[in-house]
Amino acid sequence: MLHRNKTITAILIMATLTAASAYAGDNPSEINQRIGLGDPVAGKDKSALCQGCHGEDGNSASATFPKLSGQWSDYIQKQVREFQNGARFNETMTDVAMSVDDFKDLFDIAAYFASQKTMGGTPIENEEEKKLYLEGQNLYLHGNERTGAFRCIKCHGESGKGQPLNNNLFPVLGGQHKEYLIKQLTDFKTEERENDRSGMMLRITTRLTPHDIEALATYLSREPVPVSAPEPAASAVAAAAVSDVFQTLLEDRPVRIEDSNFEFGSAKLKPKIFKTLDEVVRFMTQKPDAKLTLVGYADNIGSEKINQKLSLARAESVKQYLLKKKVVAERITARGEGSANPIADNKTKSGRAKNRRVEIRLVIKEAKNVRVTE
Numbered sequence: 001m002l003h004r005n006k007t008i009t010a011i012l013i014m015a016t017l018t019a020a021s022a023y024a025g026d027n028p029s030e031i032n033q034r035i036g037l038g039d040p041v042a043g044k045d046k047s048a049l050c051q052g053c054h055g056e057d058g059n060s061a062s063a064t065f066p067k068l069s070g071q072w073s074d075y076i077q078k079q080v081r082e083f084q085n086g087a088r089f090n091e092t093m094t095d096v097a098m099s100v101d102d103f104k105d106l107f108d109i110a111a112y113f114a115s116q117k118t119m120g121g122t123p124i125e126n127e128e129e130k131k132l133y134l135e136g137q138n139l140y141l142h143g144n145e146r147t148g149a150f151r152c153i154k155c156h157g158e159s160g161k162g163q164p165l166n167n168n169l170f171p172v173l174g175g176q177h178k179e180y181l182i183k184q185l186t187d188f189k190t191e192e193r194e195n196d197r198s199g200m201m202l203r204i205t206t207r208l209t210p211h212d213i214e215a216l217a218t219y220l221s222r223e224p225v226p227v228s229a230p231e232p233a234a235s236a237v238a239a240a241a242v243s244d245v246f247q248t249l250l251e252d253r254p255v256r257i258e259d260s261n262f263e264f265g266s267a268k269l270k271p272k273i274f275k276t277l278d279e280v281v282r283f284m285t286q287k288p289d290a291k292l293t294l295v296g297y298a299d300n301i302g303s304e305k306i307n308q309k310l311s312l313a314r315a316e317s318v319k320q321y322l323l324k325k326k327v328v329a330e331r332i333t334a335r336g337e338g339s340a341n342p343i344a345d346n347k348t349k350s351g352r353a354k355n356r357r358v359e360i361r362l363v364i365k366e367a368k369n370v371r372v373t374e
């Protein structure tokens, strides 16, 4: 461990000397998290072959080869293993991946690239690109309610720099080559690339047009534009930002109506939840094909028969509210599951309160998009 810290400090000094403007996330604690278990110094030699295409410090010159500098080490390892086992395919990279047959070597190689300064973008080339950049920025930050495009920032972090807290599932995108980003987004969309967990990126890219993809790739690959007064066009798009309710439903996660939104031991809704339910109504208006299931749950105290009854009554009560707001009955199914599926510990008071809830879920009917969700 002591040895590790020393090498990291050495690399950091190197990085600060060469870096004119290092990304704010390049501090020892973040670099440490990115590196993971490997040894970056050993990895430098072991990655000689990789450096041929991906650049000596992971900043490749050609856009055919993705930048790896400052990428999460776990993400790099995952990709190499998946090129090896066929979950991801690329004629060039698949062959090369086969040459890494020792898992310790892979740890070290990945640690070396991860220890480098976070990849940085290139300047915007002209006015037309600036327009695309701003469009991409809006889409990245806010999504698009009309097309159902997600907010990328939720998973890929600010400016595409990844999530700071050991969230190595989500690759760093900010500063990556534009052409490479376009290729990956298109590959996800056409299911050429399918190694994303739970089909996350497939579900996202099916909602993107080729123009959206180019705008997003422009935003992510260019140096950040200093924030000035909001552009009129930008604020118009921001007005259609995806609300939390929309985002949750689109991501195939439940909108939870917690116990505190019902009168004690009753199915009667409190007015404070109406705003959220109105968002659900708005969602249903915007998505005429969408259907919902409402499932009530209880804690495990008392008789299961009563629990089942109350959980159903609460789901029905939410349904009645939506019906009153003109969502047609055929689009909503309500059921009660009593104490099934607890999401918290029934032994504690706060746990039991969490378990007493109604979940609103989108019924995913785009058959192509159905994959297992965790």
Ligand code: HEC
Binding pocket: 047, 049, 050, 051, 052, 053, 054, 064, 065, 066, 067, 068, 075, 076, 077, 079, 080, 089, 090, 092, 093, 096, 097, 100, 109, 171, 183
């Ligand atoms: C001959 C050129 C070449 C060499 C050498 C090479 N790569 Fe690659 N690598 C590629 C190409 C091309 C891609 C892009 C594949 C695609 O478009 O899907 C790639 C993609 C990757 C990715 C995916 C990056 C991402 O952001 O998803 C990783 C990780 C990677 N390479 C690691 C390595 C490692 C580690 C080595 C050394 C063992 C290596 N590569 C050597 C050409 C090369």
Ligand code: HEC
Binding pocket: 066, 078, 140, 149, 150, 151, 152, 153, 154, 155, 156, 169, 170, 171, 172, 173, 181, 184, 185, 195, 196, 197, 200, 201, 204, 216, 251
């Ligand atoms: C729900 C979380 C989530 C959201 C939202 C999300 N992504 Fe991703 N994205 C992922 C995951 C997970 C991966 C890594 C897949 C893998 O392991 O191969 C990924 C991978 C990518 C890659 C490939 C990176 C590389 O180096 O090859 C690109 C490009 C990308 N996402 C762009 C976007 C854009 C643009 C958006 C918004 C339109 C977006 N993502 C929204 C989860 C998400």
